[in-house]
Amino acid sequence: MPSYLLIVNRARHRVDLPGDTPLLWALRDAVGLTGTKYGCGAGLCGACTVHLDGAPVRSCGVTVAEAAGKPITTIEGLSTDGSHPVQRAWVAEDVAQCGYCQAGQIMAAAALLAANPAPSDAEIDRAMAGNLCRCGTYQRIRAAIHRAAGRATP
Amino acid sequence: MSSRALPRREFLRVSAGAAGGLLLTVSVPAELRALGDSPAGRSPAAALTAFIEIAPDGAITIASKNPEIGQGVKTSLPLLVAEELDAPWERVTVVQADLDTRYGPQFAGGSTAINQNWTSMRRAGATARHLLIAAAAKRWGVEPESCRTEPGVVVHLPSGRRLGYGQLAAEAARLPLPEDVPLKEPGSFRLIGSRVGGADNALIVTGALKYGLDTRVPGVLFACVARAPFGADVDRFDPATALRVPGVRRVVRIEGRANPLQLRPGVAVVADSTWAAIQGRKALEVTWKPTDDRTNDSVRLRKEMLAALDRPGTPIRNDGDVEAALARAERVVEATYELPFLSHTPMEPMNCLADVRGERCEIWGPMQNPGALRALVAEVTGVEPSFVVVHLTRAGGGFGRRLLSDYGAEAALLSKTVEAPVQLFRTREDELQHDYYRPAGMHRFRAGLDGGRVIAWEQHLANPSRYAYADPQRDPVESELYKDDPPAGLVPHVRLAYTLTPSAVPGGAWRATLNSANAFAVQSFLDELAHEAGRDPLEFRLALLGEPRRLTYDGHGGPELDTRRLAGVLRLAAEKAGWSAALPTGRARGIAFHFTFGSYVAEVAEVSRGGAGGM
Numbered sequence: 001m002p003s004y005l006l007i008v009n010r011a012r013h014r015v016d017l018p019g020d021t022p023l024l025w026a027l028r029d030a031v032g033l034t035g036t037k038y039g040c041g042a043g044l045c046g047a048c049t050v051h052l053d054g055a056p057v058r059s060c061g062v063t064v065a066e067a068a069g070k071p072i073t074t075i076e077g078l079s080t081d082g083s084h085p086v087q088r089a090w091v092a093e094d095v096a097q098c099g100y101c102q103a104g105q106i107m108a109a110a111a112l113l114a115a116n117p118a119p120s121d122a123e124i125d126r127a128m129a130g131n132l133c134r135c136g137t138y139q140r141i142r143a144a145i146h147r148a149a150g151r152a153t154p
Numbered sequence: 155m156s157s158r159a160l161p162r163r164e165f166l167r168v169s170a171g172a173a174g175g176l177l178l179t180v181s182v183p184a185e186l187r188a189l190g191d192s193p194a195g196r197s198p199a200a201a202l203t204a205f206i207e208i209a210p211d212g213a214i215t216i217a218s219k220n221p222e223i224g225q226g227v228k229t230s231l232p233l234l235v236a237e238e239l240d241a242p243w244e245r246v247t248v249v250q251a252d253l254d255t256r257y258g259p260q261f262a263g264g265s266t267a268i269n270q271n272w273t274s275m276r277r278a279g280a281t282a283r284h285l286l287i288a289a290a291a292k293r294w295g296v297e298p299e300s301c302r303t304e305p306g307v308v309v310h311l312p313s314g315r316r317l318g319y320g321q322l323a324a325e326a327a328r329l330p331l332p333e334d335v336p337l338k339e340p341g342s343f344r345l346i347g348s349r350v351g352g353a354d355n356a357l358i359v360t361g362a363l364k365y366g367l368d369t370r371v372p373g374v375l376f377a378c379v380a381r382a383p384f385g386a387d388v389d390r391f392d393p394a395t396a397l398r399v400p401g402v403r404r405v406v407r408i409e410g411r412a413n414p415l416q417l418r419p420g421v422a423v424v425a426d427s428t429w430a431a432i433q434g435r436k437a438l439e440v441t442w443k444p445t446d447d448r449t450n451d452s453v454r455l456r457k458e459m460l461a462a463l464d465r466p467g468t469p470i471r472n473d474g475d476v477e478a479a480l481a482r483a484e485r486v487v488e489a490t491y492e493l494p495f496l497s498h499t500p501m502e503p504m505n506c507l508a509d510v511r512g513e514r515c516e517i518w519g520p521m522q523n524p525g526a527l528r529a530l531v532a533e534v535t536g537v538e539p540s541f542v543v544v545h546l547t548r549a550g551g552g553f554g555r556r557l558l559s560d561y562g563a564e565a566a567l568l569s570k571t572v573e574a575p576v577q578l579f580r581t582r583e584d585e586l587q588h589d590y591y592r593p594a595g596m597h598r599f600r601a602g603l604d605g606g607r608v609i610a611w612e613q614h615l616a617n618p619s620r621y622a623y624a625d626p627q628r629d630p631v632e633s634e635l636y637k638d639d640p641p642a643g644l645v646p647h648v649r650l651a652y653t654l655t656p657s658a659v660p661g662g663a664w665r666a667t668l669n670s671a672n673a674f675a676v677q678s679f680l681d682e683l684a685h686e687a688g689r690d691p692l693e694f695r696l697a698l699l700g701e702p703r704r705l706t707y708d709g710h711g712g713p714e715l716d717t718r719r720l721a722g723v724l725r726l727a728a729e730k731a732g733w734s735a736a737l738p739t740g741r742a743r744g745i746a747f748h749f750t751f752g753s754y755v756a757e758v759a760e761v762s763r764g765g766a767g768g769m
Contacts, residue, residue, distance in 0.1 A: 001400065022429065025429040029427040029428050029429065032370070033361070034364065034368035035360070036361070037367075037501075038503070041582055042582065074361065075360065076362070079360075082359055082360045090359045091351060091356060094349075097225075097226070098224025098500070098501065098551045098552075099224070099363065099550070100224075100502045100551065101501050103358075103361045134501045135224050
């Protein structure tokens with residue numbers, strides 16, 4: 001079995017997995033970080049969004065071979081204590097209903113704000129369009145992103 | 155957690171013993187017990203009722219009994235307890251209760267959580283508060299009537315003395331339970347009606363919350379199932395190709411049960427990891443054979459539904475004389491509505507972790523009806539129900555899908571077969587291809603308009619019925635179209651009819667069952683009638699509801715329907731949506747109402763026309 005080095009939330013993990021194993025399952029089953037969620041396994045829902053080299057990716061669509069050696073950030077590593085502005089905004093706006101998609105939503109939102117500190121509604125909608133929420137929390141997601149950007153909802 | 159290895163009966167006995175004089179109730183849920191036993195060095199917290207535990211430092215733990223599927227009960231039910239307890243909400247920690255008869259019914263379905271637990275949850279809180287006051291009064295040597303509570307504190311009014319709940323909890327737990335306790339007047343509510351954040355918010359945003367699929371126990375194996383197509387069974391399978399995939403341990407045939415809602419046939423692949431199980435299933439060679447002559451072909455089903463609508467159907471309601479009224483109506487409007495099979499598609503797929511060991515079984519998973527899941531697991535494994543321990547995990551959505559327990563049965567059977575804990579999971583493809591769908595259906599309407607009013611209403615539904623799917627002998631004539639749904643009862647001449655068009659496509663409960671489908675059809679047709687009559691859709695509906703009165707409603711939420719309340723929610727929704735305000739070109743509003751499950755509902759949708767015919 002090949003061996004890969006995954007650098008997850010600044011910690012190094014050696015995983016022995018077939019190289020085509022999706023990063024999602026490497027994180028969940030081998031590294032033991034279950035905050036990253038499985039929703040579809042086909043890059044269609046965004047629930048498994050993580051940051052790879054600082055960019056948002058669907059971890060179900062990236063293999064361990066591709067991710068090896070690059071910095072990976074998961075929801076568990078966004079902050080040590082839930083203090084990232086996006087996490088705080090998510091609590092303040094009470095975004096979650098079932099909550100299952102929210103790790104992916106938060107990772108996508110954090111990446112959006114890192115690239116665009118004051119996005120408009122249209123920019124939020126565009127950046128977040130690939131992250132599905134079956135409960136339909138989109139209005140609150142938008143409000144939380146504005147809040148994290150330091151603004152009230154326009 | 156130490157309780158994991160203990161069967162239920164033993165658990166109850168041990169915890170009662172370990173509790174000593176501090177515990178009022180026979181046992182506390184495992185999570186609460188773990189808190190009490192925590193190495194923080196504090197003395198064990200006192201359990202005041204089955205739902206409440208108060209630590210010496212005043213920290214309050216409230217157990218939430220119902221499954222949390224995104225509807226918010228893990229916040230709202232404990233809030234009811236906290237209200238009557240007069241608990242400072244910021245000192246409350248909510249834990250999910252395991253399945254346990256002490257909590258009464260534990261269930262998520264039918265929009266019943268608040269109306270069925272409104273009194274009992276408040277009484278739990280009020281009882282604990284009563285005990286805390288009694289303990290304080292006893293210590294001070296005063297009458298309980300001279301004491302009151304502020305959040306987390308008992309106050310002796312004449313002297314101004316104060317004692318925190320944490321200082322009183324152990325004593326309070328030793329006092330006899332009162333027979334009955336008064337509840338607060340709604341005017342004095344502090345928490346009910348206020349906005350509080352979800353109890354799990356902090357865990358959700360950090361990824362720390364464990365959903366069913368995130369549950370891990372030592373030695374767990376992962377399994378997915380190649381399920382037979384609708385109306386088919388396993389013919390032949392060869393495990394060899396699957397077993398060659400690294401990490402695959404076992405290939406196990408699953409026999410379906412006579413009731414297909416309980417278990418459908420397939421072949422499971424059990425592996426060391428989720429990905430290995432998925433790869434193993436992909437490699438599996440299996441062929442199927444048909445076992446059900448009902449159609450699984452949607453083109454054929456559609457033809458059968460259309461043909462059925464051209465025949466009279468079985469009458470389920472007949473008021474007045476529809477034919478005569480249609481004959482004299484100024485205008486007769488006819489329309490047919492088609493609804494597809496709908497998958498539940500919760501974000502978290504079905505999954506269950508089962509650990510069957512000898513005469514006991516432990517289950518973790520997202521579920522809406524844990525009691526039914528336990529009963530089915532007991533049946534398929536032969537483990538006595540009282541030795542099936544069920545842990546409810548927060549569910550990534552439910553929508554009615556998790557009312558069924560088939561995935562729990564699969565997990566338990568596999569764990570028993572491979573003699574290891576097994577996490578059964580479904581992929582997204584499984585969810586879409588092997589659901590118990592909201593049945594497809596076809597509604598045909600005819601209505602007579604006279605002077606802009608509806609004088610005759612005819613509706614005929616043809617569908618495959620989820621009840622007939624599970625039991626082909628069952629006549630579903632009463633279950634698919636709800637005979638008292640408005641406009642029945644509001645229009646003088648009404649005829650409702652039903653025809654079963656059987657199908658092997660699995661049917662199940664999907665978000666308020668067929669209310670979601672029927673309301674769409676009825677309200678859409680009402681809109682067509684308003685349009686034909688040249689009347690505003692809101693005003694047309696209000697005129698249809700007419701003078702306030704109570705109608706018989708023989709269905710979920712009955713026995714009565716108050717038209718005043720239906721008109722009230724319509725007006726309120728219209729007002730909040732700015733119904734009469736002008737809209738730019740390319741935008742439009744629609745309005746609809748429905749009554750079911752005891753709830754009066756109105757909605758306004760505002761839609762924009764997008765590019766390429768999109769909305």
